[in-house]
Amino acid sequence: MVAGTKTSEDDHLTILLAVGADTIGDVRVIPEGLEPExxxxAFDPDAPMPSLRALFDSVAGPQSMDVDVAGLPGVQGKVSAEMYSSPVTTTRGAAILKLAPPNRFPRLVENENFFMSVAETCGLVIPRRHVITDDKGVSGLLVERFDRDGGRRLAQEDACQINGLYPSSKYRMKTETVLASLAATVERGGGSARQAALELVRLTVYSYVIGNGDLHGKNYSIHQSKHGLWSVTPAYDLLCTQPYMSWNDPMALTFYGRNNRWTRDHVLDSSARHALPRKAVVRVVDDVCAGVRAAAGDVGSVGFDDMTTARLQAFLEERCVELTR
Incomplete structure (x- = not known):
């Protein structure tokens, strides 16, 4: 953004104005005297696409595809930090366009699309999305924005915002803090704290089973519906990070002291501390494991090589065994 706006790193207002017109939720930052437009x-998803990378640069700002996000201060060495994402308006409505960095993290778009689909079979609410491919064979994931209702903007807050933390703290939170704070906020907004906590547990368990090490504080969110009540948002940024992290990527946040090697009892006992009925949590764990096991045979559709595909299938089965025995 500094390069695109031709300003300095300490000119925060110019940088904020460059990105503030289309932020998540119902907040906009625009120059004084201008009306929101x-x-x-920007494009028709159903029409042929010459270059997704050129499109991304046109909507995200000059030189956006050349920025090394891993080198930015405060950004952790996690896979999600490497994905290029930008809001974009299409003929179908508002969306987020996601592209993998060139020549790094193979099949990242296909990986996320696959595990988002599996999440839906496991009982998670997932935004509409589809993979688009340009004339050069580059794939992108187009995700429909759930903080928009036609022309209306819906309020949305993530766990960092709810807890008054800067984004750089997203890996320094605890899952139990996330569950408690978001559930309590949902209840104050007229929703059900118990239902919210149970949905957040489902998201957490699913991320553990598929090996998603990027479930940090900004990937847990709640929003206000068009009817005014608050609830957990659809799940997003779901993928298996293990193939890119030497099969040793722990959970981004601990859950009562553990970020790896979970057991069924650990999940059930930890969830009980949030006053969740044991039977309900058992049903969540079993639904997630059943859904992942049913989809494991199709993981080859992601497009990894045979060795990686076989190891991923074995990894998923091992995680399911951990939580069912």
């Missing part, structure tokens, strides 16, 4: 569609 609706964005014109």
């Amino acid at each position: 609706a964005s014109a569609p």
